[in-house]
Amino acid sequence: MNNIKDIAKLAGVGVSTVSRVLNNHPDVNAETRIKIQKIIDSQNYIPNRSARNLKMTPTKNIGVIVKGSFNPFFSEIVEIMEKNITKRNFSLLLHYNPICDTEDAEIIIEQVKEKRLNGVIYLGGNFSKNSNSYLESLDIPLVLASSNIDSDVDKNFFSSISIDNVQSAFEAVDYLCQMGHKNIGLLSSGLIDEYNGKLRTIGYEKALIHNNIPLNHKYHRDGFYTFDSGYNMAKDILTIHPEITALFSTSDIIAVGAAKYILSAGRNIPEDISIIGFDGLEYSEFFHPSISSVKQPIEAIGEKAVELLFSNTKKHILLQTELITRNSVCKAKGEKI
Amino acid sequence: MNNIKDIAKLAGVGVSTVSRVLNNHPDVNAETRIKIQKIIDSQNYIPNRSARNLKMTPTKNIGVIVKGSFNPFFSEIVEIMEKNITKRNFSLLLHYNPICDTEDAEIIIEQVKEKRLNGVIYLGGNFSKNSNSYLESLDIPLVLASSNIDSDVDKNFFSSISIDNVQSAFEAVDYLCQMGHKNIGLLSSGLIDEYNGKLRTIGYEKALIHNNIPLNHKYHRDGFYTFDSGYNMAKDILTIHPEITALFSTSDIIAVGAAKYILSAGRNIPEDISIIGFDGLEYSEFFHPSISSVKQPIEAIGEKAVELLFSNTKKHILLQTELITRNSVCKAKGEKI
DNA sequence: CTGAAAGCGCTTACAG
DNA sequence: CTGAAAGCGCTTACAG
Numbered sequence: 001m002n003n004i005k006d007i008a009k010l011a012g013v014g015v016s017t018v019s020r021v022l023n024n025h026p027d028v029n030a031e032t033r034i035k036i037q038k039i040i041d042s043q044n045y046i047p048n049r050s051a052r053n054l055k056m057t058p059t060k061n062i063g064v065i066v067k068g069s070f071n072p073f074f075s076e077i078v079e080i081m082e083k084n085i086t087k088r089n090f091s092l093l094l095h096y097n098p099i100c101d102t103e104d105a106e107i108i109i110e111q112v113k114e115k116r117l118n119g120v121i122y123l124g125g126n127f128s129k130n131s132n133s134y135l136e137s138l139d140i141p142l143v144l145a146s147s148n149i150d151s152d153v154d155k156n157f158f159s160s161i162s163i164d165n166v167q168s169a170f171e172a173v174d175y176l177c178q179m180g181h182k183n184i185g186l187l188s189s190g191l192i193d194e195y196n197g198k199l200r201t202i203g204y205e206k207a208l209i210h211n212n213i214p215l216n217h218k219y220h221r222d223g224f225y226t227f228d229s230g231y232n233m234a235k236d237i238l239t240i241h242p243e244i245t246a247l248f249s250t251s252d253i254i255a256v257g258a259a260k261y262i263l264s265a266g267r268n269i270p271e272d273i274s275i276i277g278f279d280g281l282e283y284s285e286f287f288h289p290s291i292s293s294v295k296q297p298i299e300a301i302g303e304k305a306v307e308l309l310f311s312n313t314k315k316h317i318l319l320q321t322e323l324i325t326r327n328s329v330c331k332a333k334g335e336k337i
Numbered sequence: 338m339n340n341i342k343d344i345a346k347l348a349g350v351g352v353s354t355v356s357r358v359l360n361n362h363p364d365v366n367a368e369t370r371i372k373i374q375k376i377i378d379s380q381n382y383i384p385n386r387s388a389r390n391l392k393m394t395p396t397k398n399i400g401v402i403v404k405g406s407f408n409p410f411f412s413e414i415v416e417i418m419e420k421n422i423t424k425r426n427f428s429l430l431l432h433y434n435p436i437c438d439t440e441d442a443e444i445i446i447e448q449v450k451e452k453r454l455n456g457v458i459y460l461g462g463n464f465s466k467n468s469n470s471y472l473e474s475l476d477i478p479l480v481l482a483s484s485n486i487d488s489d490v491d492k493n494f495f496s497s498i499s500i501d502n503v504q505s506a507f508e509a510v511d512y513l514c515q516m517g518h519k520n521i522g523l524l525s526s527g528l529i530d531e532y533n534g535k536l537r538t539i540g541y542e543k544a545l546i547h548n549n550i551p552l553n554h555k556y557h558r559d560g561f562y563t564f565d566s567g568y569n570m571a572k573d574i575l576t577i578h579p580e581i582t583a584l585f586s587t588s589d590i591i592a593v594g595a596a597k598y599i600l601s602a603g604r605n606i607p608e609d610i611s612i613i614g615f616d617g618l619e620y621s622e623f624f625h626p627s628i629s630s631v632k633q634p635i636e637a638i639g640e641k642a643v644e645l646l647f648s649n650t651k652k653h654i655l656l657q658t659e660l661i662t663r664n665s666v667c668k669a670k671g672e673k674i
Numbered sequence: 675c676t677g678a679a680a681g682c683g684c685t686t687a688c689a690g
Numbered sequence: 691c692t693g694a695a696a697g698c699g700c701t702t703a704c705a706g
Binding site for chain 1: 698699700701702
């Protein structure tokens with residue numbers, strides 16, 4: 001595999017001229033350009049990006065770093081960001097940060113150095129006290145979107161955007177209460193996502209209190225973001241507590257797993273058990289019956305994040321969600337319609 | 338943000354010594370090492386990976402490049418590869434190649450140069466005649482897994498592993514025939530994945546012929562890998578052809594969308610319509626009723642790909658799939674059990 | 675319009 | 691055990 005010197009030699013020109021052709025600089029003689037381009041093509045020459053990054057002065061690159069790899073929720077947000085970043089004549093450089101034990105804040109610095117970024121949007125991830133020193137040393141704008149930010153993180157060095165987890169969960173559970181449900185189970189993602197799990201649990205509890213329903217910690221299960229986990233949590237809680245008539249789940253995947261258990265056990269949704277999920281993904285819509293869900297404002301997250309990045313101010317925004325009612329919730333038995 | 342020179346100056350040592358600490362080289366005085374490490378930590382210094390890549394001689398790096406971003410099917414395969422690569426004391430460097438108009442083969446060269454890879458496994462993607470010159474110039478082992486490889490690609494420069502699409506589809510549709518179905522609709526992903534769509538269509542047709550059922554091209558719909566597409570194709574085909582009693586879908590996502598339509602229309606699965614998906618994903622298992630599916634040999638793909646990479650031979654392997662029967666298929670009406 | 679040279683931030687023989 | 695120097699493959703002023 002050859003480098004720019006080989007190409008220059010083959011073309012009988014200097015490396016600078018080859019570089020100019022590579023980068024579409026205007027001041028190259030037309031014939032020379034064609035000659036060089038032919039050699040580049042025939043050799044299948046591809047410049048080494050590491051060398052390029054090392055030398056190039058930052059040119060309108062926004063890094064979008066996604067924590068975890070296969071999350072359909074983030075995938076849609078990235079698409080929206082792409083549009084909004086390109087609109088401003090910047091490029092989006094996407095990086096997936098696999099779940100590992102390196103600090104998320106550290107990854108940001110690493111990517112900024114490696115790719116000479118002019119700004120970073122980080123999707124997801126966890127930021128704690130340990131992040132502070134990294135974030136402080138960053139000299140370009142940073143926006144954290146849907147990230148878990150501990151209360152001891154210094155918020156002066158970045159902007160952030162997320163949903164009001166407590167309020168969102170409150171609305172969903174309050175709706176269940178208004179439909180007459182009193183024994184409402186909570187299936188949370190607490191084992192894998194303590195942050196969101198906890199906030200949504202608080203919303204759940206607030207809704208019960210608001211409706212004068214005593215809290216019962218036995219109605220709370222913690223699990224993972226998997227169908228399986230939802231299935232098993234539902235099986236467990238509904239077997240032990242047959243008096244439960246509704247389930248609030250902190251994720252659609254968990255809700256689908258739970259719904260699958262309910263139907264498999266020969267019971268009906270919503271007649272026997274009402275259920276609400278969280279995220280508003282297609283999973284829940286295409287389950288049968290379609291599962292009601294708290295829809296995350298995907299578009300707004302994508303747009304606002306880019307807007308914040310370019311705004312030269314540090315802001316921390318909480319977005320509202322929307323409760324999508326589909327066919328998985330009905331009045332509790334004995335309640336009048 | 339500082340570089341290795343700054344650290345060296347701060348520590349009062351040469352850059353080489355800092356580099357040695359960074360790379361855990363043994364021959365550094367213990368005290369010096371501690372002193373330098375302290376400064377590295379306090380400065381939150383992170384080496385520039387571009388510079389590193391540029392200089393470092395290749396050291397046991399295997400690149401795994403995934404085409405397209407959010408595919409749960411690939412996600413599991415990557416996990417298995419990770420285990421098998423680490424077992425051999427190599428590291429897996431993951432790269433997601435977003436769908437764009439750059440040749441997949443070109444991306445391989447680019448990544449090899451940028452990251453100094455010792456081998457590449459490419460998951461998915463398309464390889465045509467245009468790929469030949471790139472693949473030829475590659476001087477490290479390459480394995481294409483689940484990729485679409487045109488017949489005019491020169492197979493002497495890489496190994497490959499994929500499933501027997503024709504046979505897999507044949508088995509699924511043959512099973513449908515044996516259950517007495519004669520009017521079998523085909524919902525294919527042909528609009529977005531011509532390659533797999535075509536091969537699975539051939540398997541479908543072979544099965545019908547094998548069972549003396551005349552082909553009817555009106556029973557064939559092409560769409561995308563989305564729930565929505567499956568829903569709409571099912572709606573269309575079942576409305577126009579009420580005589581259809583079974584559906585074969587070339588993807589689980591399409592199958593779930595189709596199943597959702599069937600149930601939404603007030604019809605039953607499998608009593609009114611039988612349905613089989615493809616891939617064996619959790620989507621289909623957790624739908625209610627669980628949808629039968631052609632399961633891809635995920636483990637085998639992951640293991641064999643790594644094995645081939647390290648084997649020093651060029652081989653092209655076709656793996657068998659397994660038809661998982663769940664609750665979405667029954668005998669056609671009028672057929673005796 | 676073109677080329678020689680400096681330098682991006684590292685690593686690694688080499689000499690000590 | 692340590693440091694000065696060369697060089698990875700590019701880009702970009704600079705001089706012509």
